[in-house]
Amino acid sequence: MVIDLSEFADRRIHENFRLSTPTRSPGRALNGREQILAGENAVWIARWNLTRIKGAARLRLLAMADDMRGRFGSIRLSVCNRGTLTASDGVAALWASLNISQAEISDGFTRYSDDTTFTDGTGFALPQGGEPKVSATTPAGATRLTLTGAIGLQLSVGSFFSHDDFLYRVAENDNGQIRFNPPLRQAISAGAEVQVSNPTFRGRLTDDDGFALFEEYYRRLQPVELVLVEDWTR
Amino acid sequence: MSLLFNGQPAAFREALQSDVAKTALCLELDFRSGVERMSDWNVPFLDANGNEWKPYRGLVSISPIEGSRSSTVVEFGLGIPWDFLGDDLQPLEARGLLLEKIGDMSDYAERVAKLSIQYFSRDAKDAFGRPVPVGSPFALCVLAMASVRASFSETRAELILTCESFLARAGAPVHSYLTDRDQQRRSLGDNGLRYVAEVTSTSQIWTTWD
Numbered sequence: 001m002v003i004d005l006s007e008f009a010d011r012r013i014h015e016n017f018r019l020s021t022p023t024r025s026p027g028r029a030l031n032g033r034e035q036i037l038a039g040e041n042a043v044w045i046a047r048w049n050l051t052r053i054k055g056a057a058r059l060r061l062l063a064m065a066d067d068m069r070g071r072f073g074s075i076r077l078s079v080c081n082r083g084t085l086t087a088s089d090g091v092a093a094l095w096a097s098l099n100i101s102q103a104e105i106s107d108g109f110t111r112y113s114d115d116t117t118f119t120d121g122t123g124f125a126l127p128q129g130g131e132p133k134v135s136a137t138t139p140a141g142a143t144r145l146t147l148t149g150a151i152g153l154q155l156s157v158g159s160f161f162s163h164d165d166f167l168y169r170v171a172e173n174d175n176g177q178i179r180f181n182p183p184l185r186q187a188i189s190a191g192a193e194v195q196v197s198n199p200t201f202r203g204r205l206t207d208d209d210g211f212a213l214f215e216e217y218y219r220r221l222q223p224v225e226l227v228l229v230e231d232w233t234r
Numbered sequence: 235m236s237l238l239f240n241g242q243p244a245a246f247r248e249a250l251q252s253d254v255a256k257t258a259l260c261l262e263l264d265f266r267s268g269v270e271r272m273s274d275w276n277v278p279f280l281d282a283n284g285n286e287w288k289p290y291r292g293l294v295s296i297s298p299i300e301g302s303r304s305s306t307v308v309e310f311g312l313g314i315p316w317d318f319l320g321d322d323l324q325p326l327e328a329r330g331l332l333l334e335k336i337g338d339m340s341d342y343a344e345r346v347a348k349l350s351i352q353y354f355s356r357d358a359k360d361a362f363g364r365p366v367p368v369g370s371p372f373a374l375c376v377l378a379m380a381s382v383r384a385s386f387s388e389t390r391a392e393l394i395l396t397c398e399s400f401l402a403r404a405g406a407p408v409h410s411y412l413t414d415r416d417q418q419r420r421s422l423g424d425n426g427l428r429y430v431a432e433v434t435s436t437s438q439i440w441t442t443w444d
Contacts, residue, residue, distance in 0.1 A: 030251040037257045040275045040365070140289075141277040143363030179363055183277040232276075 002202065003064045005048075005226075006078035008057065014049040015080060017160075017167065017201070019182055040141070042182040044167060044230040046203050048077060070208030074231045076165060079199045084159035086197035087129040087151055094129050094150055131193040132161070132176075142184045147176045151196055162199035163188055164234060185232065203228030246369030249353040256354040260371055261293050261310060263379065263395075264346045273352075280360075281352060282367050296349070299375060308377055310347070312393045314384070332384050332393075342379040347397045349374045376400065381421070 019042040029035035067073065085097050104110045109123035117123045132152025138145045147155065153176040155161065160169055164186065172179040188194070205211060206227045249255045259274040260281075273279065273287040280286055295311030314332065335341070350371035358366040377397035385392045414427040 029253065029255075030247075031253070033253055035252065036254045038254070039256065039258050039273075040277050040279070043276070138362060139278075141279055141362070141364050143359070144361075183364070185277065 001067060001069075001072075002074045002076050003068050004076045005064070006076060006198075006200065008050060008061065014047075015077075016047040017079070017169070018045050019043070019169075020045045040183055044182070044201065044203065044228075045206075046077065046201060046226070046228040046230075048226040048228070050224045050226070065211045068205075068211055070211075071205050074202050074204055074233060075226070075228060077201050077203070077228075079160050079162070079167060079201055081160050081196060081199055084156035084196070085151060085154050087131055088197040089129075091127075091129045094127060097154065098127060098150070100127075131196055134188045134190060134192050134194060135176075137187065137190045138184060139187050140184050143181065144177065144179050145184070145188065147178060147194065152176050152178075152194075155196060159196070160199040161194045161196045162201065163192065163194045165200045165202040167199060167201040167230075186234075201228075202231045204231045243369050245355055246353055249356075249368060252356070254356070256356060256365055258287065258352045258354070259293075259296075260287055260348075260350045260352050261296075262346075262348045262350070263342070264348075266341045266345065279354075279364060279367070281371065282369075287352075299349075307380075307399075308349070308375060308397050310395045310397065312395055314391050314393050336382045336384060342382065342395075345379050347377045347379050347395070349377070 021038060021042040023036050023038045025034055025036055027034065068075070085094060100110055104123070107123070109117075109125060111117050111123045127150035129151060130149060132147040132149040132155070135146040135148045147153070153173075155170050155173050155178060157170055157173060160167055161180075162168065166185040168180040168182065168184075170178050170180050206229055210227060258279060261272050263270045263272075271285055271287045272293045273289060274293060275287070276289050278286050278289050293310065294313050297307075297309040299308055348371075350373045352371045353368050354365040355368050360366055378400050379395060380398045381396045383394050383396075385394075414425075414430075417424050417427045
């Protein structure tokens, strides 16, 4: 069962996602020094701090905790994508970020850099918002893909995107050709949307009583922190 | 041994001498019904021959591998395929299916299981940003699949694949004779060969009651 906590997203005060990569050491390498071995085994560990929740929301949360059954239940969170332009910012913000003038907006098209237009007096269509799309089918295990759409071209380094609740963080963006971590959990087909405005993540509690804090939370006003590890079940 | 190192590309030798290396533990099981390749990664990867190694799931555990001559058996813990655990199957039905597969020994018995380490380039990536393997997989052991056992309890289900060395098996000839002792070693409790006179090479002496 998937418990969706996205509706409480506006109550978060802190969220911290880190990739945990286990390494091992088989002993000395041929150079006589210890060799550290690593594979592609990184998993997300998420820490989510919530502010106080009142009334009906709290009751709903308690009901969700009942459904969760400790580590059995899967929790879906929406992740705040700071520092990058998203579709939810609206097209006005997108156009402003691309330095499109008011005149061009009122015309409904943009001009060449020397302010000329096509021979029929029109220009390039105004870029539209909307979630970026993947331009080519990309296999699981990949760490690079190409995004189309104005939002995808501008995705900031360090920002998130998600697909099917699997979360990825951008490491490089060269005009839509992005490199990211961790490697793709599952293949993405050409034309599929990735979520930038409202990336989602699915995780499990690291211990069965991880949700128990919510029971005491309203009374004692203690900070609530959920610690989750990436859930692979789909 | 020198052939092992000289036959590998320079990038592989560099990886062996490096302070850090990217590796994957690979298990290849040559079932009659098809080759299964699995690794300890959580995403798939392609080797130099274009074979895809499946992530996780397949390979759950490996018993300690010792280099001594007396230790010739390795046990691999395998993930139980979802086909046998699916939502629409009753537990008893799932067990039946699994045991049926285990009973089909020709699918695995005496066939090869290879455990190897694949090194990867630290920097080179393919078009999709996947790490590029360097050299051939470095074999840790090449074994013959011998037996499979499944155990079920309230909290877990286990599938253990026992593999034996081709060169020296635990106290037995390479290809075992059809003796009761060998049969007991492979399938404890199977008394099928106990009283076969031709096999045991003994003369049955019947009492004359005198």
